[in-house]
Amino acid sequence: MKIRSGIIGIGLLIGSAIGCGGSVGKQPDPNVRFVNLCTDATLDFLIDDTTIDTNIGFMDQTTIFKKTDPKLEDFGIEETGSTVLIDSQAQAMSANTDNLVIAFGSKNFGTEPEKRLRFLFQPVNRLLPNGSKSRVFAMNTFNRSLGNQNFAVIFKNPGTISTINFNPVNFGEVSAQEIDAGPTTLVAQRQDTETEVASVTKTFEAGKIYLMALTGVEGGVGVNAPTINFIEIPSK
Numbered sequence: 001m002k003i004r005s006g007i008i009g010i011g012l013l014i015g016s017a018i019g020c021g022g023s024v025g026k027q028p029d030p031n032v033r034f035v036n037l038c039t040d041a042t043l044d045f046l047i048d049d050t051t052i053d054t055n056i057g058f059m060d061q062t063t064i065f066k067k068t069d070p071k072l073e074d075f076g077i078e079e080t081g082s083t084v085l086i087d088s089q090a091q092a093m094s095a096n097t098d099n100l101v102i103a104f105g106s107k108n109f110g111t112e113p114e115k116r117l118r119f120l121f122q123p124v125n126r127l128l129p130n131g132s133k134s135r136v137f138a139m140n141t142f143n144r145s146l147g148n149q150n151f152a153v154i155f156k157n158p159g160t161i162s163t164i165n166f167n168p169v170n171f172g173e174v175s176a177q178e179i180d181a182g183p184t185t186l187v188a189q190r191q192d193t194e195t196e197v198a199s200v201t202k203t204f205e206a207g208k209i210y211l212m213a214l215t216g217v218e219g220g221v222g223v224n225a226p227t228i229n230f231i232e233i234p235s236k
Contacts, residue, residue, distance in 0.1 A: 035101070037058070037213050043086075071092055072092040100233075132180060135176065136177060138176065140214050143216075151190055152169055155214075181205055182203065
């Protein structure tokens, strides 16, 4: 029997029913893809106690979106080589939806449970963005140093006047918008301050979809250095 140490959450990802001629046929099954944004653990991804993907390291993801059932299922993550569930959540994904399961936080969180390793469900629109736009899902996974509380960040152009401003993103949350394709400099700035946690210059391609994540730990080096990372999400 597996030891479930995560917090059980029950939710529903809401999809839209598509009718044809006034009738509604069977909708395609939901798709799911696992992404690991945890810097200090290599993970396995499970559905209903069956290992779906294994040995997924930091900034890695499963190679394809995989079909699952549009019903209540138990999703979980384990450290590779272990049989102890780190986090487990029950979720019913709606038919005809695409969903990321994103692991974030720290395995070694000490006595600060807000910084712990867990995962969230993020529905994504994989239809091609219009014209010369890129679609960007911005996530905050940045953990502060021991004894300091995590904060919300804003992804934006540097300076006081910016043309790109994502909504403030709390730790473990996502904000999305479409931006103009082309070379762009963005910073992750602490909300209500001028403090920039990290910056990046990225050439966004028209019609592409990205997961953009602020990762790392305050004062960290190497993979733990505060960094804005990107993972491309394949369109349909």
